[in-house]
Amino acid sequence: MNVKVEEISSIRRxxxxxxxxxxxEQAIDGAYAEIAKTAKLKGFRKGKVPRKLLEQYFRxxxxxxxxxxxxxxxxxxxxxxxxxxxxxxxxxxxxxxxNRGEAFTYVAEVEVKPEVEAKDYTGLEAKKEIFDFDPQVIxxxxxxxRQMRVEQKVSKRKKAREGDLVTIDFTGYVDGEAFQGxxxxxxxxxxxxxxxxxxxxxQVVGMKREEEKEIEVTFPEEYGNKDLAGKKAVFxxxxxxxxxxxxxxxDDDFAKGFGAESLDDLKQQMEENFRQQEQNRIDGDLRExxxxxxxxxxxxxxxxxxxDKQLEYMLQxxxxxxxxxxxxxxxxxxxxxxxxxxxxxxxxxxxxxxxxLEAIARQERIEVAxxxxxxxxxxxxxxxxxxxxxxxxxxxxxxxRAGLKDQIVExxxxxxxxxNAKIVEVSKEELEAEKAKAENEQAEA
Numbered sequence: 001m002n003v004k005v006e007e008i009s010s011i012r013r014x015x016x017x018x019x020x021x022x023x024x025e026q027a028i029d030g031a032y033a034e035i036a037k038t039a040k041l042k043g044f045r046k047g048k049v050p051r052k053l054l055e056q057y058f059r060x061x062x063x064x065x066x067x068x069x070x071x072x073x074x075x076x077x078x079x080x081x082x083x084x085x086x087x088x089x090x091x092x093x094x095x096x097x098x099n100r101g102e103a104f105t106y107v108a109e110v111e112v113k114p115e116v117e118a119k120d121y122t123g124l125e126a127k128k129e130i131f132d133f134d135p136q137v138i139x140x141x142x143x144x145x146r147q148m149r150v151e152q153k154v155s156k157r158k159k160a161r162e163g164d165l166v167t168i169d170f171t172g173y174v175d176g177e178a179f180q181g182x183x184x185x186x187x188x189x190x191x192x193x194x195x196x197x198x199x200x201x202x203q204v205v206g207m208k209r210e211e212e213k214e215i216e217v218t219f220p221e222e223y224g225n226k227d228l229a230g231k232k233a234v235f236x237x238x239x240x241x242x243x244x245x246x247x248x249x250x251d252d253d254f255a256k257g258f259g260a261e262s263l264d265d266l267k268q269q270m271e272e273n274f275r276q277q278e279q280n281r282i283d284g285d286l287r288e289x290x291x292x293x294x295x296x297x298x299x300x301x302x303x304x305x306x307x308d309k310q311l312e313y314m315l316q317x318x319x320x321x322x323x324x325x326x327x328x329x330x331x332x333x334x335x336x337x338x339x340x341x342x343x344x345x346x347x348x349x350x351x352x353x354x355x356x357l358e359a360i361a362r363q364e365r366i367e368v369a370x371x372x373x374x375x376x377x378x379x380x381x382x383x384x385x386x387x388x389x390x391x392x393x394x395x396x397x398x399x400x401r402a403g404l405k406d407q408i409v410e411x412x413x414x415x416x417x418x419x420n421a422k423i424v425e426v427s428k429e430e431l432e433a434e435k436a437k438a439e440n441e442q443a444e445a
Contacts, residue, residue: 003078010114011303013084014093019070019104027073028100031065032058063098070104085113088305111303116359120297122420126289127434129282130425131275138270146247149257155244160207162192167241168204173234181225182233186240200235207239285431287414290421291353302351310347311340354410361413368408373401376408 001023006014032051035058039049055062071092079086094107152165160166166189172182191201203215215235223229248254252262260266315336322328329335360366381391395401 001074001077003074003082005078005082005084008109009301011111011301013086013110013112015075015078015082015084015090015108015110017074017078017104017106017108019074021101021103023073024066024070024098024102024104025100027066027069028062028098031062031069034065035061066098066104067095071106071108075108084110086110087113087303088308111305113303113306114300114355116298116300116355118294118298118356118359118363121294121356121360121417124290124293124297124417124421126286126293126421126423127426127431128286128423129428129431131278131282132428133271133275133278137274138267141270141274142250142267145258146250146254149248149254151246151248152243153246155242157242157244158208160191160205160239160242162201162205163190163245165190165243165245166204166207166239167243169238169240170235173236174228174231179228179233182235197233204237204239207237209239209242212236212238286418286423290414290417291357292349294356294417295349295352298352298356300352300355302348302355306351307344307347310351311344314343314347315339357410357413360416361409364413364416366409366412366416368405368412372408373404376404 001020002018004016006016008014032054036049036051036054037047039054039058040046041049041053041057044050044053075090078084088111090108090110092106092108094105096103096105098104155164168187168189169185170183170187171178173179174182189196189201189204191205193201195201197217197219199217200215203213203217207213213236215237216232217235218232219225219228219230221230250263255261255263255266258266260269318339319329329339377391377395378388380386381388384391395404
C-alpha cells in the first residue's frame, strides 16, 4: 500500500491511496467466497453457484464488499503509520475501479486536530464583577421558603378574599349558549393568581359559601380560541368552599425544618452558600471573558467535527437540565436544528478556547502531580457528598483518570492566565449594561 498525505489547510488533509493488485485480488476472492455461501440462482442449490456465474451476476455485490474491505484495511493503518490526528469521519472524494490484476486507488479527505501555537496570552485584559452582598437577598429567599411551606386550611370567614383558594362550579355562556370547555365542577381557583379570564377572579372575591352568582367578562382579543376571542360571556358560578393560606412563622422551629439548629444558624448557612455560589459565578464569568480575549488575539480555524461534538455535548446538558425541571426543548418550540443554529458560534468559540488552553499548557509546561489528582478526588467526594473510595474507584479507569487530569490541567492553565492578566473590577450593573448592548448589536447585525 502506498499513501500520500497532503496538507489542504491547517485542519484538512488529503490522503491518496494505492492498494497493490495482490491485495485487491485477495479481497475479490474473499468477497466471492462470502457471496457464494448465500447466493441463489435458478438451477443451482444455495451455495453451489459456479464462480463464473457469480462473477457474471453478482459483480455489484462483490465490488461493494471489496470497496468496504480495502478501505477498512488501509485507511486506519495509514492514519496510524502517518500519525494523522483525524477528527470525524473521512470523505471519499475519488475511487478507481475494482479489477483483478489491477491496483485500486482512492482519495480520502479528512479533518484533523490543528497544531496550535498560542500567542499574546499574557497581559490579557478582562473585567471582573465586584461582589456586593445585599442582606435583603437572604430575606427574600427566606420568604420564598416560607411560601413553599404554606398550608391551605378551610376558612371560618364567610366571604372569599384575594389569596384564598376557592372551590367553584361554573358554566359559561356566549350569546345565551353554553360553549365547549366553558364549564367545570369542583374547580379550585386561587383568587388573584390571574389564571382565569381577566375580570373573573375579581368578581368571585366577596362571594359567600353556596352563593350563586352571574359573572360577566369579555374574552381577550388575543385569546387562544378564535371563536371566543373578543366576545362577551356570562358565567354562572356557585362557590362551595373557601380555603385560606397559613404561612409558617419565621422562627427557630421553621429553621429546624430545613436542618438548621436555629433561625440565625439557617441565615448564616444561607449567606455562606450564597456567597460561595456568587463567587463561583463571578470567577466563572471572569474565566469566560479571559478565554474570549484569548480567542480574539488568536483566531484559529477549527474542524467542523469538533464543533459538532461540542454542540452535542451542549445539547445533552440542556436536555438534562430541562428534564429535571419537567420541560423539554420541544415545549419551547425548539428542536435540535434550531438549537444548533443558535449556539453553533458559541460552540466554535469553546472549541477554539479549549485548543488554545491546551497549547498554553504545553508551551508553559503545565503538568499535574499525583497529589493534585488525589486532592481533586477529595474535592469531588466532598462536593458530591460521596465516599472517597467510591469516587476513586470511578476514576480508576484510564479514560476517566485522563479526563480528570485534563480538567486539572485546564484549571491550572486558566489560573495562570488570571495571574498574568490585567483585570479591572467593575460593578455588576456595568457588566450587565455591556452585555445588553452587545446582544442588541448582534441582533441588529
